[in-house]
Amino acid sequence: MQNFITTVIGARPQFIKAAAVSRALKSAGVYEKIIHTGQHFDQKMSEIFFREMEIPRPHYQLDIHSLPHGAMTGRMLEEIEKILMQDRPNAVLVYGDTNSTLAGALAAIKLHIPVIHVEAGLRSFDMKMPEEVNRILTDRLSSLLFCPTATSVENLYREGFQHFDTEIIHCGDVMYDAVLYYLEKAKKSSTIIEKLHLKEKEFALATIHRQENTDDIDRLEQIVKGLNSVNEELLVVVPLHPRTTAHLQKINTKPEFKIIEPVGYFDMIVLLEHCKLVLTDSGGLQKEAYFFSKPCVTLREQTEWTELVASGCNHLAGYKAEEIFKKYIQSMSKEGDFSGKLYGDGHSTEIIAEKIKRKFM
Template sequence: MSKRGLLTILGARPQFVKAAAVSRQLRAFGIPETIVHTGQHFDENMSDVFFREMSIPTPAYNLNVNSLNHGAMTGRILEQVEEIILREKPAAVMVYGDTNSTLAGALAAVKLHVRVIHVEAGLRSFNMAMPEEVNRILTDRISNLLFCPTDAAVANLKTEGFDGFKAQIVKCGDVMQDAAYFYLDKAKSSSKILERLELRSDFILATIHRQENTDDTNNLKQIIEALNKINNELSVVVPLHPRTRKILDTKGIKPEFTIIEPVGYFDMLMLISNSKLVMTDSGGLQKEAFFFGKHCITLREQTEWIELVEHGFNRLAGADAEAIYNAFCEMVNKKSNFDIELYGNGKASKRIANHLEQWL
């Protein structure tokens, strides 16, 4: 590998989306990149399809680590990434977001005295019960270069004393906005999801995947109860991971709305941009709703994207059926001006590549 080369660690759907935007700019700036796919998300629609659709460089390594508990997954990824770092000798390791792949990649690098770059640094939900919160805090602390998407993210790091650490903080904007804007036209020409499901613009798009909801029977029952009630007024469409569907079957929880298989990124863009309202426990989908001028109800008690709540684009409802339904009634016909710059207006990836050209 070139002395300026990056080793990029990817494993989950949102990381593929972010990498699609950044990798394109790295190529434009002539920065070599080798991609490691940990295999954390192993479903066809949640992994391989992203590399094909979005022209992300084919991973040089695929670790196939999946279907394990947090500790085992993180440990096995760490072990294998360490071997790759020793072989490739990169100038730095770049990680995205807050998954087990993120933390494992960062730990492997720092223990070998290789610099760590964290894209989407500084985000905080302030809920330490979330595995993602633990991952992002630890990854930030051992990173050398922290690319923050928002002013709030920068402020979080400064509050935690990062001005006194040997780490560089850069506000760059959100690379997911870059990807969403760049790929929408391609999605319009290639996706047939709306026709296949016979959807118009009067449907609710909902997703449920956080362990705090899927693994808590009461939370899951409450969310399904609310979605069933809402489905009586507007059609609810839920792309659902097989694992969550199995939990519903096992617990005897009966959805009365439309469940579809997990979809690729382009199909998801079409579902978001044509929906009337988004309801989700995903961090990324909260932002993607905003990118396309849609209000969002977050099925969690906290969010990393506080600016969306502060500006009235997002409403936190938790996992309480009554609160979710009340939020639906409030948000479904709400009118807002989405013409506000919160996430960099599609230029974050170029800012990252430009900074890395000098930093590496």
């Protein structure tokens, strides 16, 4: 039987990472089967990424979404386990910190299948975040830990991972590889700047999607007020997930910024290239802002990308309106240090693919 690995994905950031890593695996001669859990099921949040980034079509579509954390993770665990019992891959590859990530790692380790974690070692040190729980548990279940930054390596050593049966590799960030590979393709195919009439305009790019911000009406109202204040100074463009749009109907403050439908990866990186500033509660977009040398205001009180804060490129604002506006002013007036190679040199996917080939094939 052919040697192969199984990759579990389910959310937008994982599609981007998988696009870069799957291409490197193919080049290295590593056969891969993909399980798509369906965690992001919206056309704009899923299908478009597979199409425009030429991600290999998933071998399995589980269509598990719109459930509470426990129910969603449990259903994914059950269905992934069935597939792994049938296929028996050499290893299971997971990305990041979603419910899909933890479910894939749990299903694999209980069947004594090695787990590979790409984007290991990240810590926000906030155990109220479901993502923090997912990433800590996934790291502990993994035998091969690919760390995007020096800080993430240090976190693992601080937690004693050098004493576990694991291999820790500082490889750089696969999302940086993706930007380097796809930017020229995106600029040729995307018409988002013309479509939104932004060619001659300065604007900020913002996203709001994290559950603690969208499900808490008071927090959401504060964030909308903060973005409205920024919008008075600089046009704010917000690609908004339908779920967040529905929550906006419940607050008293009317958004004055420009809301657009969710966009694919190509449109997003073109918007990033043209914007003046990023405001976001997304982990991935904080890094992507750095890749494009754009200051970032993070609508959270902690971040797993602590090196961005230390370099002055990222400003933690939390969710209160006055603090969001204050950090906006600060980020526009104070130059961050974008000169360092915090996320590698664009060859992280090659390091990952070659290591997987040597260890598991």
